[in-house]
Amino acid sequence: MTSTDKLPTRRENFSEWYNQIVQRAELADYAPVRGCMVVRPYGWALWENIQGALDRRFKATGHVNAAFPLLIPKSFLEKEKEHVEGFSPELAVVTIGGGETLEEPLIIRPTSETIIGHMYSKWIKSYRDLPVLINQWGNVVRWELRTRLFLRTLEFYWQEGHTAHATSEEAEAETRRMLDVYADFAINEAAVPVVSGLKSDKEKFAGAVRSYTIEAMMGDTRALQSGTSHFLGQNFAKAFDIQFLDWNNEMQYAWTTSWGLSTRFIGAVIMTHGDDQGLVLPPRLAPIQVVVIPIYKSDQEKSLVMESVERVRAELAGFRIKVDDRPEVTPGFKFNDWEMRGVPLRIEIGPKDVAKDSVALARRDIPGKAGKSFASQQNLAQQVAQILEDIHTSLHIRALAFRQANTYDPVDYPELVEAVTHGWAYAWWCESPECEAKVKDETKATTRCIPLDQPDRTGSCIVCGKPARRKVIFARAY
RNA sequence: CGGGGCGUGGCGCAGUCCGGCUAGCGCGCUUGCAUGGGGUGCAAGAGGCCCUGGGUUCAAAUCCCAGCGCCCCGACCA
Structure with a gap:
């Protein structure tokens, strides 16, 4: 779908803007099965960069990767009460294998706590076996009724870390x-x-003692849970009998954690940075950091320009660079095309540049003329590195400013109700489920998290007025 | 699961009410020529199980019955 129609603006129709970017930038496409997606090469390249950045951090904190199976005995899910209650409505179940009805149905994993818990009980016998710090990159299936590419699909890709401690x-x-x-x-x-914070009991992971989250504000001010980390206590250890002999020769249940970040994060990137021209990718994750567009008329000009282009390509070999030498489309088309795909920096090289030993640079984060400049071909790599750094910083600053501008401190309930119609509300909350439910029923806003950073005082609940220890973020969420 | 909508070249749609001739249109695709510093233009082409099954009829994309699928809204949902 390489339509030349304009995107809807974010203001006009944010969700249609999102859907079209995903498809036009060729990040993903709809699969033949409802709710499933195909991650296309450009989208997958972005995911691979996300994987790389996370995996480095996991390794640096002592974790190792492993792979656990896709199919889980149905009975495993039923061993932890909250876990089964939370997940049973959205399970895909395999009942036939090799043409025979299975004695015990198999679940396609919605998450792997149970199968991993089962294995940990075999592997962990002594305090000397702890901690176990394993991560797995894989896919899971949750039978969601209402789906959107990247944000909520039946099948998605993620990593799930599972650790056990003494x-x-x-x-x-x-x-x-x-x-x-x-x-x-x-x-x-x-x-x-x-914003790093703690989930309310209502919002926490099914089976966790408590869940932490990073919450991000999207371009329409809605919140997106972008990654979660769960303290599972001994819940799964008890359900799966993960016991070890401690240093006093006494049997103890292990303490476990799990944490995950999924392809949903791609949705976060799109909706945080994207503009009315299309996708805007952060330079450190962008599959293509620099696109070079040669411009020429005659064959003679072409050979001169291409000579320059090749020199620039060699000079910038340390970056993820692409030369768009398609003869069949015009430079103007390419400008729009790569803007749609969010490439952070565009370099144009034409006959005028060859004559002056220069290049034209266009920053994706500053659309139009304002983001264009000319640079000498000397020291180009250094200049490009600097610009990519600048883009990263300016994207972050801009997104942070947007969040701050759309986060409110309501002082009473009517102000809260008003605030969550167009932003986040940061308010005192008594932490009762009743007050949380009232806000949800009346405004559709849920508690996103209790931020870890709290004011060093107390207040009174925005809903009921009772004493409140901590502030919470209320917002409409994806 | 409740309400609504839709299935026609790759994509988006018209045609269906009121049955009839070679099933059209836009985009995309192929080829050629011109063009090329912000979504190029012209010309010539290729491409169809009109969702599936059954029925009515001289005749069905069009009418009737059944089924399947998808989308939107709601309920549901880390």
């Missing part, structure tokens, strides 16, 4: 450490500002 304190520290890893990744690789 003490509660150590497991809690791991949960928080990985939350910090996610926040660091979001900010420093994706330029997506996030």
Whole structure:
């Protein structure tokens, strides 16, 4: 779908804007099965860069990768009460294998706590076996009724870390450490500002003692949970009998954690940075960081220009660079095309540039003339590196400013109701499920998280007026 | 699962009400010529199980019955 029609603007129709970008930038396409997506090469390249940035961080914090099976005995899911209640409505179940009805139906994993818990109980016998710090890159299936590419699909790709520890304190520290890893990744690789915080009991992972999240504000001010880290306590250890002999020769249940970040994060990148021209990719994750567009009329001009282009390509070999030498489309088309695909920096090289030993540079984060400049071909690599850094920083600053501009401090309930119609509300909350439910019923806004950073005082609940220890973010969410 | 909508070249649609001739249009695709510093133009082409099955009829994309699928809204949902 390489339509030349204009995108709808974000203001006109944000969700249609999103859908069209995903398809036109060739990130993903609809699969023949409802709710499933095909991640196309450009989208997958973006995911691979996300994987690389996360995987480096996982390794640096002592984790190793492994692979657990897709199919899980149905009975496993039923061993943890909250877990089965949370997930049973959205399970895909295999009942026939090799033409025979199975004695026990198999679940296509919606997440792997159960199968991993089962294996950990075999592997962990002594405190000397702990901690176990394993991550898995894979796919899971959750039978969602209402789907959107990347944001909520029946099948999605993610990583899930699963760790086991000898003490509660150590497991809690791991949960928080990985939350910090996610926040660091979001900010420093994706330029997506996030709020780290604690989920309410209503919003926490089914089976967790508590869940932490990084929440990001999208371009329409709705919130997107972009990564989560769960302290599972001994819930799964008890359900799957993960026991070890401690240093006093006493049997103890292990303390476990799990944490995940999915292809949904691609949705976060799109909706955080994208503009009315299309996708805007953060330079550190962009599959193509620099696109070079040669411009020429005659064959003679072409050979001169291409000579220059090849020199520039060699000079910039340290970047992810693409030369768009398609003869069948005009330069103007290519400008729009690569803007749609979010390439951070465009370099134009034409006869005038060859004559002056220069190139034209166009920054994707500053559309139109304002983002264009000319640069000497000397020291080009250094200049490009600097510009890509600048783009990363400016994307982050812009997104942060947007979030701040759309985050409100309502002082009473009517102000809260008003605030969540067009932004986030940061308000005192007594932490009762009743007040949380009332806000949800009356405004469609849910508690996104209780930020880890809190004011050093207390207040009174925005809903009921009772004493409140902490502030929470209320917002409409994806 | 409730309400609504839609299935016609790759994509988006018209045609269906009121049955009839070679099933059209836009985009995309192929070829040629011109063009090329912000979505080029002209010309010539290729491409169809009109969702599936059954029925009515001299005749069905069009009418009737059944089924399948998809989309939107709601309910549901880390």
